[in-house]
Amino acid sequence: MRTWLITGCSSGLGRAFARAALERGDRVVATARQAAAVEDVAKAFPDRALALALDIRDPAQARAVVDRAVGHFGGIDILVNNAGYAYRAAVEEGEDEEVRSLFETNFFGAVSMIKAVLPSMRQRRTGTIVNISSDAGRGASPGSGYYAATKFALEGLSEALRKEVAPLGIRVLVVEPGAFRTSIKGASMRQSKVPLADYADTAGRRREENLKSHGTQRGDPARAARALMTALAARKMPSRLVIGPDAFEFIVNEVALQAAELEAWKELSLGTDFAAGDRP
Numbered sequence: 001m002r003t004w005l006i007t008g009c010s011s012g013l014g015r016a017f018a019r020a021a022l023e024r025g026d027r028v029v030a031t032a033r034q035a036a037a038v039e040d041v042a043k044a045f046p047d048r049a050l051a052l053a054l055d056i057r058d059p060a061q062a063r064a065v066v067d068r069a070v071g072h073f074g075g076i077d078i079l080v081n082n083a084g085y086a087y088r089a090a091v092e093e094g095e096d097e098e099v100r101s102l103f104e105t106n107f108f109g110a111v112s113m114i115k116a117v118l119p120s121m122r123q124r125r126t127g128t129i130v131n132i133s134s135d136a137g138r139g140a141s142p143g144s145g146y147y148a149a150t151k152f153a154l155e156g157l158s159e160a161l162r163k164e165v166a167p168l169g170i171r172v173l174v175v176e177p178g179a180f181r182t183s184i185k186g187a188s189m190r191q192s193k194v195p196l197a198d199y200a201d202t203a204g205r206r207r208e209e210n211l212k213s214h215g216t217q218r219g220d221p222a223r224a225a226r227a228l229m230t231a232l233a234a235r236k237m238p239s240r241l242v243i244g245p246d247a248f249e250f251i252v253n254e255v256a257l258q259a260a261e262l263e264a265w266k267e268l269s270l271g272t273d274f275a276a277g278d279r280p
Contacts, residue, residue, distance in 0.1 A: 008083030010037035020225035056109030089192035090203035106150035139254035143203030178244030180219030
């Protein structure tokens with residue numbers, strides 16, 4: 001029986017992950033900004049679930065929740081950094097306060113949770129950290145520059161973290177979902193308050209598409225949770241797990257374009273060393 005600590009469990013993927021873990025017989029510390037939002041999960045599994053309030057932007061609260069979880073269940077086997085939200089704005093449209101708030105949640109909130117769980121994981125020489133990124137962690141679309149930046153940052157951090165903690169028996173998995181039927185394009189979506197007309201056909205068009213597609217996304221959170229369980233149980237866990245046909249197609253195309261550009265500019269890239277006989 002493993003113990004999970006999952007952030008952002010009030011709805012969407014976080015709630016699906018929590019229920020899937022509990023239905024497997026594991027224990028879950030389900031968190032949300034308001035504990036009442038996850039109390040129904042805890043009541044359904046009173047012996048194996050704990051509902052706690054957590055604002056991941058507060059490092060002290062993150063440490064307190066981890067301490068409470070360790071004290072209640074004896075340790076944390078799997079941390080899932082799921083809490084986050086989306087922000088739609090062209091780069092020029094982005095409000096500084098909104099952008100900083102986005103990074104405080106999507107990036108620095110995950111950092112606080114990682115730093116809070118690592119001492120006990122290092123002591124036990126075991127544990128798994130799951131960072132929920134996005135297909136936007138591999139490529140940015142118009143209007144998603146700031147959101148993508150938080151996910152690029154999270155993926156870069158995860159790459160280094162994976163190499164740092166692997167010798168200590170700790171694993172790191174980045175999950176890159178596509179569009180799932182959650183609130184991320186609805187109530188959880190924030191947008192620039194003053195759209196600029198010059199971006200109507202780029203960031204503006206994508207904003208409209210997102211609003212129209214909310215509630216019709218093909219991705220099933222329950223199936224995403226099952227995919228995560230399968231990856232975690234694999235003998236060789238992937239470093240990145242793409243979930244959703246749309247995310248898979250987007251990332252494959254993005255990687256192919258990057259590879260083609262690297263090859264096209266290879267000669268110029270490789271021609272920058274000192275030539276033989278040059279004096280440095």
